[in-house]
Amino acid sequence: MISRLNYSFKYLHYWLFSKHKKGHGIHSPFVFSIVKNVFNNNSKNEELTKVFKIVDYYKKNKQQIEFKDLGAGSSFSAIKKQTIGKSIKQSSVNKKYGKLLFNLIAYFKPKTILELGTSLGISTAYIGSAAPDSEFKTIEGAEPKLKIAKEIAQILELENIRFIHGEFGDVLENTVSGFEKLDFVFFDGNHKKEPTLSYFNLCLEKAHRNSVFIFDDIHWSTEMEQAWEEIKQNKKVRVSIDIFRMGIVFFNDDLSFQHYVIKF
Numbered sequence: 084m085i086s087r088l089n090y091s092f093k094y095l096h097y098w099l100f101s102k103h104k105k106g107h108g109i110h111s112p113f114v115f116s117i118v119k120n121v122f123n124n125n126s127k128n129e130e131l132t133k134v135f136k137i138v139d140y141y142k143k144n145k146q147q148i149e150f151k152d153l154g155a156g157s158s159f160s161a162i163k164k165q166t167i168g169k170s171i172k173q174s175s176v177n178k179k180y181g182k183l184l185f186n187l188i189a190y191f192k193p194k195t196i197l198e199l200g201t202s203l204g205i206s207t208a209y210i211g212s213a214a215p216d217s218e219f220k221t222i223e224g225a226e227p228k229l230k231i232a233k234e235i236a237q238i239l240e241l242e243n244i245r246f247i248h249g250e251f252g253d254v255l256e257n258t259v260s261g262f263e264k265l266d267f268v269f270f271d272g273n274h275k276k277e278p279t280l281s282y283f284n285l286c287l288e289k290a291h292r293n294s295v296f297i298f299d300d301i302h303w304s305t306e307m308e309q310a311w312e313e314i315k316q317n318k319k320v321r322v323s324i325d326i327f328r329m330g331i332v333f334f335n336d337d338l339s340f341q342h343y344v345i346k347f
């Protein structure tokens with residue numbers, strides 16, 4: 084991971100020089116519509132409010148869980164002990180980005196969804212609540228976390244989610260081949276360059292012109308920045324959007340090749 088200071092500096096640079104917060108200056112109607120209807124969507128939603136409430140509730144949970152810290156994919160033997168609340172605060176999407184995931188799903192209406200890195204199921208809850216009828220699979224290597232994720236999905240009555248326990252390297256290929264196509268993929272685990280690119284390439288086999296792939300923590304480390312550069316430059320990627328914390332890519336070949344850095 085890059086140092087906290089370096090990360091803050093990069094964020095400051097993004098904040099000062101990124102544009103288009105309200106969509107001004109964006110000529111692509113496709114991207115303009117995303118900025119207007121997804122990034123700037125502040126409408127209230129009952130399902131989203133339910134997720135906010137359950138997240139607030141679990142953030143206060145002091146129950147200790149013990150799990151293999153797969154973190155950046157570096158160590159498979161380190162065991163970490165943490166309260167559920169602390170783990171959510173440390174590694175799950177916050178409300179701002181959870182809402183973004185919810186709104187992206189509500190806007191694109193994917194029928195098939197894959198998530199890499201369930202953790203305690205917070206992002207899973209945002210995604211699943213926006214697409215209760217989709218075919219949604221989510222993968223996590225640390226079983227004790229998956230148990231909580233299932234509990235949260237149950238409270239939210241999200242019955243369409245299939246939780247898969249396993250290391251991405253062992254289960255991803257099989258999981259991807261079980262999908263006819265992939266409409267939406269959220270990559271949020273093992274933040275290293277080569278694994279990220281290999282997961283991207285695997286998922287690319289099932290991508291189509293309307294697929295949306297979203298990557299968390301694209302500026303979290305030098306390796307992630309290198310992976311993001313390669314993803315952006317992949318010939319199949321038509322449009323990429325960098326909102327600093329996350330990167331989003333689109334494949335529609337009617338769109339001209341373009342990269343945006345958008346203030347979010």
Ligand SMILES: C[S@@+](CC[C@H](N)C(=O)[O-])C[C@H]1O[C@@H](n2cnc3c(N)ncnc32)[C@H](O)[C@@H]1O
Nearest residue numbers: 153175176200202205206224250251271272273
């Ligand atoms: C940042 S957390 C995911 C957070 C979650 N998406 C959310 O926002 O609520 C990343 C998760 O990926 C899992 N992970 C990392 N590398 C993995 C691997 N190689 N195989 C399986 N799971 C892995 C970790 O155990 C961790 O729970």
